[in-house]
Amino acid sequence: MKKQLIYSLILSLGIAGSGCSDLLDTTTYGQQTSETFYKTDTQIGEALTGAYLQLRVTWNEYALDHCLIGDCTTDDALKGGGSEGDMGEMYDMEQFITQPSNAEVARRWRLLYGLINRANDVIYYAPSAQGDSELLERYTNEAKVLRAFGYYFLVTSFGDVPLITEPTTPDAVITKTRTPKEKVYELIIQDLTDAKDLPAKGEYPESDQYRVTSGMAKAMLAKTYMFTYNYVEAEKVLKDIVDSKKYKLLPQYGFNWFKEYQNSSESVFEIPNQMYSKNVATGTNVPHFFTSRAAVAGYGGYGFHCPSQDLWNAYTADDPRLTYVFTHTGDRYVGDNQDQDNSVSPTGYHDYKMTVPAVDKAGWDVWLITYNIRFIRYADILLLYAEALNENNKSGDALIYLNEVRKRARETDPVDPRREKQVYIPATTSNSLPDITTTNKDELRRIIWEERRRELAMEGWRREDLIRQKRFGQVMKAFATKYNTTKGARFDENRDYLLPIPQSERDRTNNAISQNPNY
Template sequence: MFVLLNIQCKKSAIDKPVYGTQSNATFYKTDAQIQQALTGVYLQLRTTWNEYAKYHYFVGDVSTDDAWKGGSSDGDYGEAQDMTNFILTPTNGLVAQRWSILYKLIARANEVITYAPDATGDKTLINRYINEAKVLRAFGYYALVTTEGGVPLFTKPVTPSEATSTPRASAADVFKQIETDLTEASKGLPSYPEYGDADKNRVSRGTALAILGKAYMFQQNYVKAEETLGTLVKSGDYSLLNDYGANWRDNFNSESIFVIDSRMQDKDIAIGSNIPHFFTTRNTPGYQGYGFHAPTQDLRNEFDADDPRITYTFTMTGDRYLQDNDDQDNTGSPDGYYDRKIEVPQYLRLGYNPWIISYNVRLIRYSDIILLYAEALNENNKGSEALPYLNMIRKRARQTPPKDPQRQKQAYIPATTAASLPDVTTTDQTALRKAIWHERRCELGMEGWRREDLVRQKRFGEVMRAFSVKYNTNKGKFFRDDRDYLFPIPQNEIDYSNRTITQNPNF
């Protein structure tokens, strides 16, 4: 189905133009070759043992009040511990590896976007491939600009000398390119329902609109955010599942907007996801994961006691999955919890490599978009219009079965009643804003979006310093508002550019 594209071995992550088994002069000539190259773009997000999703969760949750780093000790993946304690340095490997993944993604997308227009074959299909690559490129730049600020901006393949002599663009210019890519792609891609079953893992019109809406929200452009998110919400392309927990049992469903497809099609081929192993309990026979990304008690306290979403966000000591002989042992977790959303019960792994698991990473779900839309409406003084969307999420939550069908024993079962999670009624902008923020934390807990929410809401430092005081921990204690809303630019990128690339303030 695809050729594996090799990355030229150069020093800088930016300085890695994509080369195939053939040269650019002989490849990219047919629609089949463009499809192969596009597959290489998608694969950049799921490199075994270095998946983008690992960084998505570490950056999005572990740097916040939602999750501890976990592991066997503070020194186990110490670079993540530095991130969670806000003592990052420009030589931090986690930051550098994430930067490298994203720029390789951008480089591969640039190859498709640049060479595909001249390819022969089905022009409709070729145009779709170009627009898919634009969405993936925009996602790469979005992940960078929201954590690094302005970064070098490339929209075509570059030579090594161009790569190492290009300074950082402004954050505004990076967002402008993101908006251009996603606007064009949203007009040229099929909707999610229009894809056949074999293509459900591809980015769609909805993916483009979702990321575009997030980009406007991050910039606090609530007028454009309302317009973009409203288009998606009212399109009919997506709908909420009746059961919140089914999101993590069904590979692709009506809430799937952006999914990294890591299903294993062949039990003898090790192409799956390592993420469940990274985030699984260390102590339970048959699981013995690395124990990272452990939910905090603070996140658990955000939920009402009768909220069924507790079931699908947390595992506890005493839980036992179907067909298991042992209870889950979470004594290795700082607060006794691990992430249920990422856990794959052992009976679903039988016959597979135990280290590489068939699991789809859900990056963007429809409920995320509904809540962003409600938030945009409220910020535009349309609280009465925002309420139905907020309450749509709460209604689905309270109607979700509190018992996990994949567990034979469940240490905590929320005692739901008809009065659970009542509708929010306030239209006061401040009160409704807090209600929406609360709902996002409960609905999207452990899905990697907490940091972004706190950053765009301009309260990251306030929340993290309060967390440090409340729990007497270094986590958040050293947060500086003049530094820690951004990550450092990797020092090796600065060095290889002969300091053409500059560092973020106070690193």
């Protein structure tokens, strides 16, 4: 695809889309119809680019919502910011007093249905378009992965949701009702199965390296099976990913967030945010949301998404991963002209994985920079595989993949090469993070869950894991008691495993879309 076509699509779909107020019907309908568009493989490719860009809407990136809701509603992070009212919708969510009018909930719904509707355009029109039939089939399967991605996060967040599989108009949308989640999972599984023959990692040309792959499709399929407790099928899919040899752990845990390791061997799905031109908003501002609110390295961020003390306590003091999850007041990155200042953070910590040193802030201002969001890593796959094997009474095999992750962690340098001053350096020894040896199924399950928390900390997966593990309420109630705080104290087992359906959607359908219980 020519670069100028990408630029025009970014301008029309990326920047303009950031102000869109429609939710279920965020399609290109009315601007580009089947009578004037979707006729050739080039046009279908442009429509697919629009679907990809839905994950990168400036100021409304899905990664922002994924991390805020995925971590700040759990024991891993606090909202942060300047006050309770600063992004008050996230304060309500972490306090479990969320209302159906909550803007952050609506953001998740809007972005995911926008993704689905753009993917639907490609899936619906590609079969009748003129051009390279193999390319059109690939475009269709890429769109199916994106559609499944959207529905996965909708159904795991809201339960039953409207199932829309074809282009639609605003008038038609108001008649939509919720579809049982079992049917939604069926579509997700079918879409991801259809996409199994997409190119694998490394098989796309360099210019297309960030497109969804067969490995990403299988990763989402495995997550779907795990979330629905189908461990037999999950094990098969995860084995296929591992046996493909397309992925491997980086030698150092921290490398995952270094500029030199973008789209690395460990990256299963990564959202690229490369700056091409100061006139084209292709960078990201997510790191700015999560940077210390105090003036650090020449500018202050918004100070959200602060790692909790409980997350810090989940590690042993000699775990090198502490270096690459937390920042401390007094740290200084190479090239910065002042120390890290976390004085405004409610915990004293900030998120290392979203902190971009000044020397790496490739962009035209501090608000929009080049920084790829690492969304699914191979370490996640290995730990899911270990969990599935254990659930299928293959605990001895599970140890292989669990210990592969732990081995990489203990061999990681506790001294961050990107910092010239590091306040806390884990005192590693030859006995740090030893291999796990137990094959007791219940004990090993707990150990694997704990390892997932440490390995994937601050990457937005904690809430989903706690829900899937059926212990979200238990963990949050314990958090409230342990720290004598209101966070978690109001958790309602009959309500808070699901988010409320956005009230604006219910209003637009004259309440045809029902509300989740107890909201």
